[in-house]
Amino acid sequence: MSSLLEQLIEAFRVLPGVGQKTAQRMAYHVLERERDGGRRLASALSEAVERVGHCTRCRDFSETEVCATCASAARDAHQLCAVESPADRLAIEQATGYRGLYFVLQGRLSPLDGIGPREIGLDRLAERLQEGEVQELIIATNPTVEGEATAHYLAQLARQHGVKPSRLAHGVPLGGELEYVDRGTLSHAFGSRSEMA
Amino acid sequence: MSSLLEQLIEAFRVLPGVGQKTAQRMAYHVLERERDGGRRLASALSEAVERVGHCTRCRDFSETEVCATCASAARDAHQLCAVESPADRLAIEQATGYRGLYFVLQGRLSPLDGIGPREIGLDRLAERLQEGEVQELIIATNPTVEGEATAHYLAQLARQHGVKPSRLAHGVPLGGELEYVDRGTLSHAFGSRSEMA
Ligand SMILES: [Zn+2]
Ligand SMILES: [Zn+2]
Numbered sequence: 001m002s003s004l005l006e007q008l009i010e011a012f013r014v015l016p017g018v019g020q021k022t023a024q025r026m027a028y029h030v031l032e033r034e035r036d037g038g039r040r041l042a043s044a045l046s047e048a049v050e051r052v053g054h055c056t057r058c059r060d061f062s063e064t065e066v067c068a069t070c071a072s073a074a075r076d077a078h079q080l081c082a083v084e085s086p087a088d089r090l091a092i093e094q095a096t097g098y099r100g101l102y103f104v105l106q107g108r109l110s111p112l113d114g115i116g117p118r119e120i121g122l123d124r125l126a127e128r129l130q131e132g133e134v135q136e137l138i139i140a141t142n143p144t145v146e147g148e149a150t151a152h153y154l155a156q157l158a159r160q161h162g163v164k165p166s167r168l169a170h171g172v173p174l175g176g177e178l179e180y181v182d183r184g185t186l187s188h189a190f191g192s193r194s195e196m197a
Numbered sequence: 198m199s200s201l202l203e204q205l206i207e208a209f210r211v212l213p214g215v216g217q218k219t220a221q222r223m224a225y226h227v228l229e230r231e232r233d234g235g236r237r238l239a240s241a242l243s244e245a246v247e248r249v250g251h252c253t254r255c256r257d258f259s260e261t262e263v264c265a266t267c268a269s270a271a272r273d274a275h276q277l278c279a280v281e282s283p284a285d286r287l288a289i290e291q292a293t294g295y296r297g298l299y300f301v302l303q304g305r306l307s308p309l310d311g312i313g314p315r316e317i318g319l320d321r322l323a324e325r326l327q328e329g330e331v332q333e334l335i336i337a338t339n340p341t342v343e344g345e346a347t348a349h350y351l352a353q354l355a356r357q358h359g360v361k362p363s364r365l366a367h368g369v370p371l372g373g374e375l376e377y378v379d380r381g382t383l384s385h386a387f388g389s390r391s392e393m394a
Contacts, residue, residue, distance in 0.1 A: 004245045004260050011241035014234030016226045017219075025376075028284045029213045030242070031249055031258055032303075037211030038246040044208035046239035048201045048224070049232045061228055063201050087225045106229075179222075 005031070057128075059104040059121055061086050069102065076100045080128070081138040082154055084108050084147065088178045092140060095183040096190040100138070103128065108141060108150040120150070122157065129161035136164045138193060142178055166193045202228070254325075256301040256318055258283050266299065273297045277325070278335040279351055281305050281344065285375045289337060292380040293387040297335070300325065305338060305347040317347070319354065326358035333361045335390060339375055363390045 005027060012023035030038040054060065055067035062068075069075060079100025083089045089102050105120040117123065128134065137158040141147035155165035168189040178186065202224060209220035227235040251257065252264035259265075266272060276297025280286045286299050302317040314320070325331065334355040338344035352362035365386040375383065 004241070004249050005258055008241045008245040011234070011238040014227070014231050014238055015223050017222075022214075024287065025214075025284065026212050027245070028258075028282070028287070030211070031245065032282065032284075034211050035246045037208070038242050041208040041211055042239045042243035042246065044201070044205045045227070045235050045242070048205040048228065049235040049239065052201050052228055061202055061225075085225070085229065087222065087229075090221065090225070 054104075054106075058102050059106055059124070060089055060102060074099070077133045078135040079138060080134045080136070081140055082125070083140045083178070084142055084150075085179070088140065088142070091179050091181070091186060092190060095186040097187075098190065100136075105141070105150070108144075108146045109153055110146050117153070122153075125154075126157060126161070129158065129163050134163050136166055139165055139167050140178065140190075164195060166195050168193045251301075251303075255299050256303055256321070257286055257299060271296070274330045275332040276335060277331045277333070278337055279322070280337045280375070281339055281347075282376070285337065285339070288376050288378070288383060289387060292383040294384075295387065297333075302338070302347070305341075305343045306350055307343050314350070319350075322351075323354060323358070326355065326360050331360050333363055336362055336364050337375065337387075361392060363392050365390045 008027045008030075009020070009023045012018055012026045013020070018026070030041075052061050052063050055062035055065070055070055057066050057070040060067050060069070064071075076099050079098075080103055081089075081092065081098065081100055082103045082105060083092065084105050084107065086104055086106075089104055092098060092102075103121070103125055105122075107115055107120045109115060109117070109120065129137070137154065139151045139154050139158075141150045141154070151167060155167075158165035169191070181189075205224045205227075206217070206220045209215055209223045210217070215223070227238075249258050249260050252259035252262070252267055254263050254267040257264050257266070261268075273296050276295075277300055278286075278289065278295065278297055279300045279302060280289065281302050281304065283301055283303075286301055289295060289299075300318070300322055302319075304312055304317045306312060306314070306317065326334070334351065336348045336351050336355075338347045338351070348364060352364075355362035366388070378386075
């Protein structure tokens with residue numbers, strides 16, 4: 001077998017859920033009938049990896065300093081939804097009719113792994129809440145142990161700044177990951193979020 | 198959402214079995230935690246797409262004029278195994294102890310689609326059989342209607358050159374694709390191939 005082919009198969013395994021067999025199939029598929037698509041993928045990948053950074057307002061992926069959502073006048077700046085990851089943000093954006101803004105933690109509190117408030121941008125979030133425009137902080141961390149601990153910390157932070165914290169309604173399965181929840185459930189849970197006591 | 202990110206998600210959909218949701222997950226995964234892997238994939242992909250061609254002897258993928266298998270002195274040149282695709286060749290190579298050579302048709306006879314003997318390299322295969330070294334042509338086309346028709350054509354071609362045609366034993370499921378057959382079944386079928394009457 002060609003060594004460039006072997007390198008390609010190996011390289012595909014960086015993708016989530018792609019083992020040896022799937023990687024082989026991908027490599028052969030591209031070489032057999034999708035060389036142009038392969039070229040487009042190579043160039044989209046290297047462009048994105050080099051040029052997609054993070055929005056300075058919300059920490060979501062962005063190729064500009066401030067992302068399109070944060071820059072949009074059509075979004076309601078009184079609501080801010082905190083999520084763990086860009087994928088969670090996308091899931092909420094696609095499943096619900098939410099028109100407020102987001103804050104992407106890029107993680108969750110995990111003291112044992114050395115991930116404290118600073119690592120998930122909470123100093124930035126505190127400044128944001130301090131600005132006074134945000135009235136509700138919708139906390140959409142995952143319903144895991146660390147996600148719950150992060151939610152409680154965020155709720156406290158919100159209250160310190162006179163902002164009302166709320167949490168997605170029950171409906172998201174315990175121990176589940178937002179990213180994999182079906183749209184209907186996620187939309188329902190988002191709609192019936194409750195204020196945190 | 199970033200437009201480079203959208204382009205990347207779209208580009209991932211060129212891969213087999215990858216829909217919108219999986220493409221999103223791949224893009225986010227690479228950007229969140231595998232940027233180096235993403236760079237390696239981009240470069241392996243563009244190198245392979247530009248530089249992997251076909252072996253002039255067996256028509257399998259190769260970055261050199263003659264592939265490593267065809268060039269190897271350790272392979273038995275008396276046996277030639279004809280397969281439809283590089284993926285089928287790889288499946289046989291990985292599942293069986295076969296030590297002969299291969300001929301990759303890169304398709305199957307399909308007159309309605311304008312795919313005749315020339316399009317699947319049978320002029321080249323005829324020359325190869327004419328050389329006199331091959332004693333057995335192992336026909337490993339897929340057990341589909343077109344694969345069977347191709348097998349009969351190949352058997353005839355073999356006999357015209359005094360070469361014994363053989364076919365994989367029953368065991369490969371009817372209508373199935375070699376590429377997806379489990380190794381045990383494929384290995385068994387390969388081992389008990391029978392001479393074609
Ligand atoms: Zn933003
Ligand atoms: Zn070869």
